Amino acid sequence: MNLLDILNQQPQGIAELTVDEGHYLFFNRKELEFRGLSESTLKDCSIFDLFNKEQAIQLKALFKQCSQTATDQPSYFYYQRDNQHFEMRLVKHGENILSTLSDVTSQQKMKVQIEQDQETIKCLDDAVNGANIGCWDFYPQEGRIIANKTWVTQKRYKDEEFREDDALFSEVIDGLERWSSIVHPEDLEPTVELIEKHLNGETEIYDAKFRMICGDGKWRWIHDVGRVFLRDDEGNAIRMNGVHIDITEARTLEEKIEKLAVTDALTDLFNRRNFQYLSQAVLERAKRQKTYFCLLILDVDHFKAYNDTYGHLKGDDVLKKISQALKDNIRQGEDYCFRVGGEEFAVVFTQESKESADIFANRIRQEIEKLEIPHKENTAAPHITVSMGLSCTHTLTDKTQVSDLYQRADKHLYQAKENGRNSLVSQSY
Secondary structure (H helix, E strand, C coil), X not given: CCHXXXXXXXXXXXXXXXXXXXXXXXXXXXXXXXXXXXXHHHHHCEHHHHCCXXXXXXXXXXXXXXXXXXXXXXXXXXXXXXXXXXXXXXEEECCEEEEEEEECHHHHHHHHHHHHHHHHHHHHHHHHHHCCEEEEXXXXXXCEEEECHHHHHCCCCCHHHHECCCCCCEEECCHHHHHHHHECHHHHHHHHHHHHHHHCCCCCCXXXXXXXXXXXXXXXXXXXXXXXXXXXXXXXXXXXXXXXXXXXXXXXXHHHHHHHHHECCCCCCEEXXXXXXXXXXXXXXXHHHCCEEEEXXXXXXXXXXXXXXXXXXXXXXXXXXXXHHHHHXXXXXXXXXXXXXXXXXXXXXXXXXXXXXXXXXXXXXXXXXXCCCECCCCCCCCECCXXXXXXXXXXXXXXXXXXXXXXXXXXXXXXXXXXXXXXXXXXXX
C-alpha cells in the first residue's frame, strides 16, 4: 500500500494549500467528501471561496499566522455547514499550509449538552443554596464525605476550613471523623445506628434529626435525609448521598407549641392537662422507693377580693410570684408543681414521713407569706396568704388512684379555709 492509499483511508480530510491564494495542492478523498464538491471544482477553487466573507477573512488571517510561525504550533478554525460542525487544524508545511479536517458534530453536541448540564447544575446549586440546603456524598468504605459549600456555611463555618477547595462539590477534610466531631454527643450514637441500619439494607431511606455545634458556638438542629444508590456485587454500600436541612427554627417552634400544650402561659407551671401523667409518674416512683406519695393543694386567700381591689394585672403578678416560690422550694426533676385553676395550685412530691411532708408544705406556705404582698381585704393577714390541703399515703397498691388523693386534699383545703385560712390541714391514709 502506497502513501496515497494510506492518506485516502484516513477519517480526516487532509489537504495542502497555498498560503496567499488558498489553492489546493493536494487533497484526499475525505477532504473531497467533507467539502461536497467534485474533484475538478476543488482543484480549481480557493478554499477561501468556500466560506462567507467574514469566515474567509478569519481563515486568511489564520493562514498568514501559521506561515509566519517558526514552529509547528497549530491553529484551529471551526465552522458549521447545515447541521454538521467541522474543525480545521492548520500547521505550517514548508512554504504551504497543511490542513486536517474533522467532523466534530458529535463532540459539539456533547459540548452543548455538557454546558446545558452545567447550567442546570448551577441552577440547582443556586436553588439549594438559596434554600440553605447542604448536599453530601458519603463513601462508607473509605469514610469520605464530599459536600457543597452550603453544607459548611449553614453551620456557620468558613468553607476553606472544612473543604479541600471551593469547587461545586469538594471533599470534606477528615470526612467522617470531622462530621462526628460536631454532632452532639447525645445524638451521635443513635444517629450512627440509623446510618448503619440503612447501609445494611434494613431501611429504605436514612432519616435522622440531630444537633450540631456550629461555628458561632451554638447548637443547631439538622434534618439529615439520604439513601444508598450504589452497592457492590455482594450488596455492600459503596456510595450514599443526601441533604442537610437546618430545622432549628421549626424545632424551636415545635418545642414552644409542645410546652404551651402542657404549661400554663401565665406562670410557666405545668397545667392541669399534664397533672395526671406526672402525678402518676411520681406515684409509681414512690411505690418503687417505698416512700410517701404526697399531694398538696393550695389556694390564694380572698383572691377575688384582691383582684377587685388591686386590679387583675396585680393579681397576675401575685400568681407569678407564688409560682416562683413553688419552683424555688421543690426538688427539680423529682417534685412537680401545677396551676390547676384560677388561683389554685397543686404540688406532687415524695417524702420519708408524714411529718416531713407537713414541714415541706408549711415551708412553702411561709415562703409565700414572707413575700409580704399587701392585701388589705385578707381576713387572715394584711398580706397575701394561702390555705393548704395535703393528703399523703404510704400504702401504695395498684388500686391507688391519684384522683382519690386529689379529692381528699381538696377536702382538707376546704377545712383549712373554714379554720380561718393561712393554714395547712393534712392527713395520711
